[in-house]
Amino acid sequence: MAGILDSVNQRTQLVGQNRLELLLFKLVGRQRFGINVFKVREVMPCPRLTNLPKQDEFIKGVAHIRGQTISVIDLSKATGGREITDLTTAFVIIAEYNRSVQGFLVAGVERIVTLSWQDIMPPPEGAGKSSYLTAVTEIDNEMVSILDVEKILNEINPVSTDLSEGVADLTVGESIGERVIMIADDSTVARNQVKRALEPLGLTMMLAKNGQDALDQLKKVDETCTHSICEKVALLISDIEMPEMDGYTLTAEIKSNERLRKMPVILHTSLSGVFNNAMVEKVGAEDFIPKFHPDELATAVKKWLKADEIAN
Structure with a gap:
């Protein structure tokens, strides 16, 4: 476990050709998930969280990490699963998406694996528009799901797609x-x-x-x-x-x-x-x-x- 925590920052500097490195983690249950290491700043045991008034139901709280206040999202609850309740064994994945930094609360982290993007497949056709999967792959003869984090974040804090008046031009x-x-x-x-x-x-x-x-x-x-x-x-x-x-x-x-x-x-x-x-x-x-x-x-x-x- 210490190896994962210590090596994430170095691994984010790697650049591959049609390959990626996935950090494997679990939510509530046996199913494994993955997040691209390039988006991960840090992985840590869940720090002390502070609740804010009227915070979103999927926000577990905020944490003060290295001089920055970061919202921590319960990734299990945000994707329709059960809430992560045992914070003493949980971890937070600090990641950067769309120019902002978020914390993702997960039940546990496993290891980093290197794959080719050719090994990453689109989600099954029957997954439907409500699915939170953006891709799937197989590791150790088990399916690993890669979550559509942009969909999750957009549901919590929708992104504006409006152009400024001076930019719009038919x-x-x-x-x-x-x-x-x-x-x-x-x-x-x-x-x-x-x-x-x-x-x-x-x-x-x-x-x-x-x-x-x-x-x-x-x-x-x-x-x-x-x-x-x-x-x-x-x-x-x-x-x-x-x-x-x-x-x-x-x-x-x-x-x-x-x-x-x-x-x-x-x-x-x-x-x-x-x-x-x-x-x-x-x-x-x-x-x-x-x-x-x-x-x-x-x-x-x-x-x-x-x-x-x-x-x-």
């Missing part, structure tokens, strides 16, 4: 004609957030549920193009963490394909860290926008659509 869509924007993200909530944020630009969007799905769709559309995919798809906005194929690998595949490579790629992710800049440059993406600020995303989209228009 003529942006008119300028690219019938061409579309592709959005690739394994989180249904995240895909819809991006879609709603860009609708005031008058854009038509096509959606992909992961990197492999995006690449397959792009190649299929390209079959109907004369010279390149840019005739039909003006720009790609892609998450980085996705099952089957991550955003880095997707971008590298696009930039190595003569017919796809001219399409601008914006990587849009809740992952944080200086390693992103190096990886964005390495795979050839045009831009990197941390989630989620609608004005920043819309401004970047307008910038690259304008650059594409000038180039053509």
Whole structure:
């Protein structure tokens, strides 16, 4: 256990090619779950929690950690399970999502495993829209569920997708004609957030549920193009963490394909860290926008659509 607690910070600096490291943990029951180590700042035994007046029902309390006040979410209760009641044996995973730091209360943590994104599969089709799963994998002959943390956080504190008055501009869509924007993200909530944020630009969007799905769709559309995919798809906005194929690998595949490579790629992710800049440059993406600020995303989209228009 001490090894896990001591090594998380070092491991968050690792950068893989279509691979990830999962921190395995349990809620209430035998089922195991995983969270990408890149998003984890720290893992610790549950500290003393303070209740706040009128706090959300899924917030177990707040903790003062290294000079910062952090809300601690009961991850079991927030996903429809039983409340974690024994805090003496519980742990808190401190993670950074969408430019903010949260604590996730879990019943126990196990170990870190290294996997390829090809080993991570989308959730079963029958899981339904109410599912909190974004992906699943198999470890030690048991299914491990990867939670859609963005969905959980959005239900507790909904993210605004409204654009400022000076950013919204329907003529942006008119300028690219019938061409579309592709959005690739394994989180249904995240895909819809991006879609709603860009609708005031008058854009038509096509959606992909992961990197492999995006690449397959792009190649299929390209079959109907004369010279390149840019005739039909003006720009790609892609998450980085996705099952089957991550955003880095997707971008590298696009930039190595003569017919796809001219399409601008914006990587849009809740992952944080200086390693992103190096990886964005390495795979050839045009831009990197941390989630989620609608004005920043819309401004970047307008910038690259304008650059594409000038180039053509």
